[in-house]
Amino acid sequence: MAIKQEYTREDFDKLNRVEMHRLWYIKAYTxxxxxxxxxxxxxxxxEKRKNExxxxxxxxxxxYMMNPRYQNKRELKK
Numbered sequence: 001m002a003i004k005q006e007y008t009r010e011d012f013d014k015l016n017r018v019e020m021h022r023l024w025y026i027k028a029y030t031x032x033x034x035x036x037x038x039x040x041x042x043x044x045x046x047e048k049r050k051n052e053x054x055x056x057x058x059x060x061x062x063x064y065m066m067n068p069r070y071q072n073k074r075e076l077k078k
Contacts, residue, residue, distance in 0.1 A: 012038035
């Protein structure tokens with residue numbers, strides 16, 4: 001699946017924990033794909049996911065199992 005930039009850096013800056021979880025954990029996008037989607041670097045995505053939003057494999061799995069808000073599979077709003 002070819003990924004093209006659909007969002008801006010401003011959209012990336014506004015990306016919240018639920019939306020990042022949906023992209024990274026639910027849709028299984030790599031950090032590189034998310035970076036391309038938003039026109040930023042992979043490192044910026046990694047820093048935001050790990051440090052700013054606190055999303056790792058274990059806590060993402062727990063969020064998915066325990067919180068219905070993180071199970072929502074609807075598409076991101078443009």
